[in-house]
Amino acid sequence: MKNYATHNLKVILFSLCICIIYSCGSQKDTATSRSMQNLSARYNYIYNSKVILANHQTALAETYIDNYDQVLPLYLGPDVDIAQANVSLNLKPMEDIIKKAQAIILDKSYSNYIDESYILLGKANFYNGNYFNAAEYFDYTAKTYRNNINSFVEALNWKARSLMQLRRLKEANQTLDSLEYIIPEVKKQSNLADPFATLAQMCIYLNNDTAAISYLRDAIKASNQGQNKIRWTYILGQLYEKQKDYQNAMLSYRRVVKSNAPFEMYFNANLSRIKIRGLQNGVKTDKQKELLTLLKDDKNFDYNDQVYYQIAETYAADEDYPLAEKYYTQSIQKSTINQYQKGLSYLRIADLNFKQFRNYLKAKTYYDSTVNTLPKNYPGYDLILKKNQNLQYLTDRYEIISLEDTLQAIAKLPEASRVAKIQALVNPVETATTNPVTTNFNSQLNYGAGTNNKLQPQNSFYFSNPTAISIGYSDFKRKWGNRKLENNWRQSVRTSAQETTQELANNTNGVSANTENTVAATKDKETLTKQYTENLPVNTDLLNKSNQKIIDAYYEIASFYLQELDDPIEAQEVYQTLLNRFPANQHLAATYYSLFLINKTADPNKSATYKEKLLKEFSGSPYAKIILDPSFSIRQSELETSVNKQYNDIFEQYRKKDFNVVIQQVNEATKSSPSNYLSPQFAYLKAIAVGRTNNVDSLLNAFNAITTQFPDDKLITPLVKDHTAYITQHLADFKKRTIALIDFDPNEPPFAAQQLTSNNQIAQNTQQKEQAPKSATQPQPAAKKPTETKTPEPAKPLPAAVRTDGLFTDAKSTAYYYVVHVADASLTLSSSRFGIGQFNRGNYAESNLRHQLKEFDNDQLIYVGNFSNFDDAKTYAAGISSQLKQIMKVPVNIYTGFIISKENFDKISSKSLLSRYMEFYKNNY
Incomplete structure (x- = not known):
């Protein structure tokens, strides 16, 4: 009996070994092999992979830094920048999951877990930041396992998430359409939580908060994971708050406070409850007092910056801007771990100083800190960067408004009182206890009050603003550097004897130095007094000119906000201020059209109002024609090309x-197209041709016709006025000529190569004399004088090192160019260069600017220089940009203007290097 039992046991063990060996050998589709593969795939690979994935998700949630100033993301993943760079994080846990999933696909091909393996591969790539591969794995799973409803839904859900991380929202939306269609077939409620959350996230990206709330409520209801429900409830409160549904927002935040939420989320939910409690109808509360009580809890120490920030926000909402700035500053000082919060406080202080206090230098400093502190993915970061880079453009125009308002207010005083008021401005009374923030704030005029502003108190005038003095000091430093007030201060390099003499003078003659300082200050005050007196708009004509400067400044500010900064909200505010102050101005048609476009989606009723005004009051304008006929702009472009x-x-x-052919063809062009955007330039060509073939009287008649017909032209008219002034000054010499303009050289600007004599010529070059000084309102780059030695401005301390991409750098230079890049080598740019020369002679006559052409590959570069610093080049760029269309006379889509240092320019020798610099310029300037 014992032998029989032993024999049977041996047979059984032998058979079992054979089965094991067989099942581990070649894969065969049998019941035994499928059973063994399912067993090992499920417990050796799938289970362990899911544990690894769950642990990674938990670790990610614990280490991820949420930004509670924005709506939180519903699910977490690596940064989008990683995905766009197509770089894998190569995390070890994800690599382990990938190996396990691949083992199932390769060795367990008859198991029931192949679909889950592909989903695991997709999730591992998702958390590695490799969203492209993840989307492909999920797409394959969805197409291959369409009949497995759970796998199909999960694959579509994660495919949509991967595409959303890549910001391919259109494709993600199409995937979610398929997902939403199949959702009713899912029977297990908990399997619906993630799809609903993904649908809600898509709605948040699309700014459809109403739909997002609906999906999110469904996700919370379906979820069986506590931390997900808490997070989604907080986000639900944020969405309700955005919609100003404060009651439901309070309910959501209250649920988070009472839950087992992480402390930071608990703190922010509590903070939000306090913030919106005072916004509910009928609720009276001391918001600042409640917020200050949070500072007493030691657990909130690391979050005190957020408390101070919210206190500042409440004061800003109440328009108590000095106190708001005070608490924003305290928020910065108390910041310990949250750089994002510090960046927001920097931004708020910058905006306050720019919009409310008009302290532009301080605003510039805080905008610099903002762009260096906030992450680049902050919503609106590009706008802040642009605003910071172009702050001088806006500042100059706001200062024009302040200046003209002040002069108008003084002019309204009795003549006897004007001198006293100007003296009060030149010699402001300083008090030791004055709060600089309050002074700056109170020193501004109420620009929106209309043209009949009453005279403000003494400190409301522009010239008593310390910012004006600071800007003047800054301009001095930019030109001369840090110079001491001493003898021969213009001389930057001195001999040792001079240095010794100066040191002895400083040590032994301090009283004399103070006296010299006082004398210099007295002279400056006398100059200021004279300038103020001469510029007062004391009659109707001068007042109209002053108002026109204000009108143009407002219009340029609004247009800059709309077109350059892409900020329609700020643009609309400035446009409205312009309309309130000057209901009748020459920019009405353009203003109405801009307001029509701004409100087309945001406020259709307001948009319709401006459309009606435009069609009624300016029916013949191009703007009205575009509204009535959308194809008008296309035809207009074709006409411009012609x-x-x-x-x-x-x-x-x-x-x-x-020249005779020129005159004839210009006449024909004028008949066929009597009014086009190049009409002043056609007329100028004809006038010069007349001067080359006729006497001076004919030339002057042609010039006068231009100034009469095109008084507002900013390219040709200033140049013609210079020519006329010069000819008038030397009229007797020109009268002796049979032909007004002689010795023509097409490569020289008009009049530059002429020489006048008592008979036929005068041995004197006329190039410098014809270039009359420009108005003070024209931008002037700092011109180098041969008798003056200047040192560059010392570099200011920067928070970061000089930026470089390995080849190009933003290091300071002593020479900069303004470059117009034309992406077509087949075009002849003679007329474009001629136009740039016209602009330079009309606006920068004394700056000795030169323009040259550089060609390579399929590109042409017209570069203008030299500018001694970046700011001068930037001022030039701002002035010429609005004229480039008339100057270039080539399709607008093929040319671009930018600034470059001489060192960087010398490195550009090919199309690829040019493209590389353009990218560097875009990211750093």
Whole structure:
């Protein structure tokens, strides 16, 4: 009996070994092999992979830094920048999951877990930041396992998430459409939580908060994971708060406070409850007092910066801006771990100083800190960066408004009182206890009050603003550097004897130095007094000119906000201020059209109002024609292309000195198109051709016709006025000539190569004399004088090192160019260069600017220089940008303007290097 039992046991063990060996050998589709593969796949691979994935998700949630100033993301993943760079994080836990999933696919091909393996591969790539591969794995799973409803839904859900991380929202939305269609077939409620959350996240990206709330409530209801429910409840409160549904927002935040939420989320939910409690109808509360009580809890120490920030926000909402700035500053000082919060406080202080206090230098400093502190993915970061880079453009125009308002207020005083008021401005009374923030705030005029502003108190005037003094000091430093007030201060390099003498003078003659300082200050005050007195708009004509400067400044500010900064909210505010102050101005048609576009989606009723005004009051304007006929702009572009070609053809005749043909063709062009955007330039070509073929009287008649017909032109008219002034000054010499303009050289600007004599010529070059000084309102780059030695401005301390991409750098230089890049080597740019020369002679006559052409590959570069510093080049760029269309006479989509240092420019020798610099310029300037 014992032998029989032993024999049977041996047979059983032998058979079992054979089965095991067989099942571990070649894969065969049998019941035994499928059973063994399912067993090992499920417990050796799938289970362990899910544990690893769950642990990673928990670790990610614990280490992820949420930004509670924005709506939180419903699910977490690596930064989008990683995905866009297509770089894998290569996390070890994810690599382990990938190996396990691949083992199932390769060795367990008859198991029931192949679909889950592909989903695990997709999730591992998702958390590795490799969203492209993740989307492909999920797409394959969805297409291959369409009949497995759970796998199909999960694959579509994670495919949509991967595409959303890549910001391919259109494709993600299409995937979610398929997902939403199949959701009713899912029977297990808990399997619906993630799809609903993904649908809610998509709605948040699309700014459809109402739909997001609906999906999110469904997700919370379906979820069986506590931490997800808490997070989603907080986000639900944020969405309700955005919609100003404060009652439901309070309920959501209260649930978070009472839950087992992480402390930071608990703190922010409590903070939000206090913040919105005072916003509920009928609720009276001391918001600042409640917020201050949070500072007493030691557990809130690391979050005190947020408390101070919220206190500042309440004061800003109440328009108590000095106190708001005080608490924003305290928020910065108390910041310990939250750089994002510090960046927001910097931003708020910058905005306050720019919009409310008009302290532009301080605003510039805080905008610099903002862009260096906030992450680049902050919503609106590019706008802040642009605003910071172009702050001088806006500042200059706001200062024009302040200046003209102040002068108008003084002019309204009795004549006897004006001198006293100007003296009070030149010699402001300083008090030791004055709060600089309050002074700056109170020193501004109420710009929106209309043109009949009453005279403000003494400290409301522009010239008593310390910022004006600071800006003047800054301009001095930019030109001369840090110079001591001493003898021969213009001389930057001195001999040792001079240094010794100066040191002895400083040590032994301090009283004399103070006296010299006082004398210099007295002279400056006398100059200021004279300037104020001479610029007072004391009659109707001067008042109209002053108002026109204000109108143009407002319009340029609004247009800059709308077109350059892409900030329609700020643009609309400035446009409205312009309309309130000056209901009748020459920019009405453009203003109405801009307001029509701004409100087209945001406020259709307001948009319709401005459309009606535009069609009624300016029915013949291009803006009205575009509204009535959307194809008008296309036809207009075609017309502009035709006009450009016509001008270039005539310019070629001008270069060939065929002046009679030039006159004839300009006359024909004027008949066929009597009014186009190049009309002043056509007229100028004709006038010069007349001067080359007729006497001075004919030339002056042609010039006078230009100034009469095109008084507002900013390119040709200033140049013609200079020519006229010069000819008038030397009229007797010109009268002796049979032909007004002689010795023509097409490569020289008009009049530059002429020489006048008592008979036929005068041995004197006329180039410098014809370039009359420009108005003080024209931007002037700092010109180098041969008798003056200047040192560059010392570099200011920067929070970071000089930026570079390995080849190009933003290090300071002593020479900069403004460059117009034309992406077409087949075009002849003679007329474009001629236009740039016209602009330079009309606006920068004394700056000795030169422009040259550089060609390579399929590109052409017209570069203008030299500018001694970046700010001068930037001022030039701001002035010429609005004229480039008239100057270039080539399609607007093929040219771009930018600034570059000489060192960087010398490195550009090919199209690829040019593209590389353009990217560097875009990211750093």
